[in-house]
Amino acid sequence: MRLAELIRxxxxxxxxxxxxxxxxxxxxLVLARLRNGDTYARLAAGFAVGTTTAWRYVREAADLLAAxxxxxxxxxxxxxxxxxxxxxxxxxxxxxxxxxxxxxxGNHKRHGxxxxxxxxxxxxxxxxSPALPGAVHDVSAARKxxxxxxxxxxxxxxxxxxxxxxxxxxxxxxxxxxxxxxxxSRGQRDVNRAHARIRAIGERxxxxxxx
Numbered sequence: 723m724r725l726a727e728l729i730r731x732x733x734x735x736x737x738x739x740x741x742x743x744x745x746x747x748x749x750x751l752v753l754a755r756l757r758n759g760d761t762y763a764r765l766a767a768g769f770a771v772g773t774t775t776a777w778r779y780v781r782e783a784a785d786l787l788a789a790x791x792x793x794x795x796x797x798x799x800x801x802x803x804x805x806x807x808x809x810x811x812x813x814x815x816x817x818x819x820x821x822x823x824x825x826x827x828g829n830h831k832r833h834g835x836x837x838x839x840x841x842x843x844x845x846x847x848x849x850x851s852p853a854l855p856g857a858v859h860d861v862s863a864a865r866k867x868x869x870x871x872x873x874x875x876x877x878x879x880x881x882x883x884x885x886x887x888x889x890x891x892x893x894x895x896x897x898x899x900x901x902x903x904x905x906x907s908r909g910q911r912d913v914n915r916a917h918a919r920i921r922a923i924g925e926r927x928x929x930x931x932x933x
Contacts, residue, residue: 725749728786742771743779751776752783761817788852797849798872801840806879807848808841808924809869809886809893811860812931814853824855832856836863837931840873840880845926860885881920 729745732738743751751769754760755776760768765776801807813827813834825833835853838860842848851867864870864886873880874891887895896917897910906914 723749725752725783725787729783732782732786742775743769748779749783752780755780756784792849794849794851794868794872797840798869798876798878801842801848801873802876802878804842806843806881806920807873808843808845808921808927809864809873809880809882810839810841810921810924810928811836811863811885812839812928813856814932816856824857827856830856836860838864838867838869839924839927839931840869841924841927843923845923847927847930850931861887861889864889881917881924883921 723746726745726749729748733741733745741748747769751765751771754768755762755765762773762776762780765771765780766773769776771779813830813832814837815832815834816825817833822833825835827834827836834856836856836858837853838851840848851863851869854863854866858866860883861870870889870891870893873893878892880893882889882893882895884896884898886893887898889895894917896914897906899906
């Protein structure tokens with residue numbers, strides 16, 4: 723198992739003292755948390771470790787996995803190969819925190835993390851950005867990750883929802899009604915329907931990420 727090997731290598735580098743769980747058990751505990759969302763209390767009981775130890779195991783493994791991730795530039799290089807990419811900012815649910823406000827997204831009415839997720843025309847994830855608190859707007863999150871500038875510089879045609887309205891560059895968003903445009907023309911409505919069909923493919927990437 724790749725994760726167990728990463729953990730074993732880290733322990734050897736740090737000359738870690740003896741641990742109650744070996745790297746394979748630690749990796750299994752981490753995957754139970756990441757895949758099933760088991761609470762730390764349940765993990766601690768199931769693996770016969772303390773709750774704090776379970777949290778430390780997950781934090782250590784998450785840092786190891788994050789270190790393997792590409793930055794935005796190789797990701798945009800991959801995104802430039804197909805005809806277009808689909809950009810979404812799904813909310814990944816999290817446990818509630820003491821300081822909840824930065825993580826609460828009003829339109830979802832729940833707490834979570836904002837992850838910017840470009841997908842290819844087959845609905846496969848191309849990359850996932852570092853997670854930001856859920857209250858961060860999609861446009862702000864995409865800018866902070868460097869996605870908008872990188873996609874525009876590479877000339878990647880990008881379809882996104884109205885959360886990215888006004889971003890410009892190569893990002894295409896639906897037409898919206900506003901005080902200067904109370905009604906959409908028939909052509910604009912047709913464009914919006916076609917745009918929505920393309921963006922719907924990106925939901926497969928969101929499902930993959932959440933799964």
